Amino acid sequence: MKLKDKVAIVTGAGQGIGFEICDRLAREGANVILNDLDEELAEEASAILFNKYGRGIAVAGDCSKMEVINTLIQTAVREYGRLDIAIANAGITLFGDFLTYSSESFKKVMEVNLGGTFFLAQAAAKQMKEQAEGGSLLFMSSVTGHQAHKNLTAYGMSKAAIEMLAKNLVIELSSFHINVNTIAPGATLTSRTLEDPEYEETWSRITPLGRPAYVEDIASAAVFLVSEEARQITGQTIVIDGGWSSISPSPYEE
Ligand SMILES: NC(=O)c1ccc[n+]([C@@H]2O[C@H](COP(=O)([O-])OP(=O)(O)OC[C@H]3O[C@@H](n4cnc5c(N)ncnc54)[C@H](O)[C@@H]3O)[C@@H](O)[C@H]2O)c1
Numbered sequence: 001m002k003l004k005d006k007v008a009i010v011t012g013a014g015q016g017i018g019f020e021i022c023d024r025l026a027r028e029g030a031n032v033i034l035n036d037l038d039e040e041l042a043e044e045a046s047a048i049l050f051n052k053y054g055r056g057i058a059v060a061g062d063c064s065k066m067e068v069i070n071t072l073i074q075t076a077v078r079e080y081g082r083l084d085i086a087i088a089n090a091g092i093t094l095f096g097d098f099l100t101y102s103s104e105s106f107k108k109v110m111e112v113n114l115g116g117t118f119f120l121a122q123a124a125a126k127q128m129k130e131q132a133e134g135g136s137l138l139f140m141s142s143v144t145g146h147q148a149h150k151n152l153t154a155y156g157m158s159k160a161a162i163e164m165l166a167k168n169l170v171i172e173l174s175s176f177h178i179n180v181n182t183i184a185p186g187a188t189l190t191s192r193t194l195e196d197p198e199y200e201e202t203w204s205r206i207t208p209l210g211r212p213a214y215v216e217d218i219a220s221a222a223v224f225l226v227s228e229e230a231r232q233i234t235g236q237t238i239v240i241d242g243g244w245s246s247i248s249p250s251p252y253e254e
Contacts, residue, residue, distance in 0.1 A: 002227040004029035007080040009072045011063035011120060012090025014041030016190035017140070020215035021087060021222045026053040028223055031080050033057045035072055035090070063090045064116040069123045082131055085226045086124035087138045088117035091159075095151040106154050113158035118165060121180070125173055134177030136226040139166055141184040141237060143245045150252060159184070163237050170235035179234035181225045186241025187212040187251075202251050208243030 008025050012018045014036030022032045026049050034049065036042035039060035049056030059075050061068035076083040091113045094105045121137050128135035144152050145159030162182060169180040187193065187203040189212050194200065203212035221238050224230055239245055 001029035002223060002229070003085075006030040006084040006226075007033075007076050007082050008085035008087065008226070009033045009035065009076060009083065009120070009124065010087040010089055011035045011072075011116060012037070014038050014045045016192060017185065017188060017215050017218045018087075018089040019045050020219040021089060022049060022056070023052070024216075024219040024223045025085070025226075026055050028227075030085065031055050031057075033059055033072060033075050033079075035059050035061065035063050035068070037062050037090070062112075063088075063120060064111045066119060069116075069119050072120070073123050073127050077127065082133075083124060083127045083135065084133075085136045085138070086120055087140075087222065087226070088120045088162075089140045090116050091140055091142075091155075093152070093155050096154075097151060098153045101154060109154045109158050113155070114161055114165075117162050121165070121169065125169075125176070125178055128178050129176045132176075134179075134231075136230075137166075137169065137173075137178060137180040138222055138225050139163075139180070139182040141182045143184055143186045143239060143241050143248075145184060146239070147245050147248045150250070166237070167235045174234060179231065181230070181233060181235070182237040183218060183221055183225070184237050184239045184241070185213055185218050186239070186244045188218060189214055203244075206244065206249040206251060207241070208247065211242060213240055213242060 008030045013022045013034040034046045042058040042060040046056040046058035139162045141159040144156040166180045166182045
């Protein structure tokens with residue numbers, strides 16, 4: 001077990017990539033506090049983990065709100081006495097043409113994707129600094145933070161900024177032995193992306209390794225980056241996209 005008795009928070013973890021990360025963390029021995037905006041999803045997901053591993057606590061709420069972030073940290077400390085790992089996974093994708101993109105959509109994307117990451121990192125780092133034993137922060141970017149993508153200007157900006165946040169935190173947090181890394185997934189199969197019936201076929205066709213990512217591909221890298229094996233890695237982004245961004249063929253053109 002790579003993460004025995006570590007204490008981890010994961011946001012946006014009721015389904016998809018975040019849930020798979022929680023499952024893998026718990027399998028590796030971590031105590032997981034799972035957050036999702038959707039209370040029912042959060043409760044169901046933590047019940048699945050609890051049945052499988054005997055560990056898993058749900059904290060529902062909007063992870064871009066300071067009170068929810070503070071509750072997440074307080075829950076970790078109250079239940080397990082510490083916090084070792086914080087994974088800012090929650091992210092929303094509001095597609096829209098640049099010329100008509102609303103300021104409401106822009107604010108929402110920045111609030112959740114950027115604010116939710118920045119302030120979770122801040123609160124988690126304060127707790128880790130107090131413990132004085134180091135810790136790991138992990139953020140969730142996207143290949144759209146590297147490569148322009150139609151109708152995803154605001155989302156792509158938010159993801160590029162998350163990677164810059166991780167770099168900046170190398171200066172701010174290395175002296176406390178806190179490492180900060182980012183994963184940038186390419187197209188990944190989740191119940192959300194599979195709502196598009198052509199998603200898997202399209203991305204299989206245009207991905208050099210022949211398929212989109214599975215949530216397991218992302219979770220494997222996440223476990224590595226927050227484990228002792230990655231203690232010397234900080235400020236980095238791992239792109240997991242089956243080679244797509246080396247060529248970046250558009251999903252919209254033949
Ligand atoms: N799936 C992909 O193809 C893909 C590709 C690149 C990057 N990503 C990124 O990976 C992360 C996870 O993506 P996913 O596809 O698994 O997402 P998803 O939509 O399947 O699940 C995300 C979960 O986050 C929750 N959530 C949304 N806003 C929240 C908030 N404010 N507070 C708490 N929870 C909130 C949702 O209720 C949902 O259960 C996101 O940051 C996303 O941008 C996903």
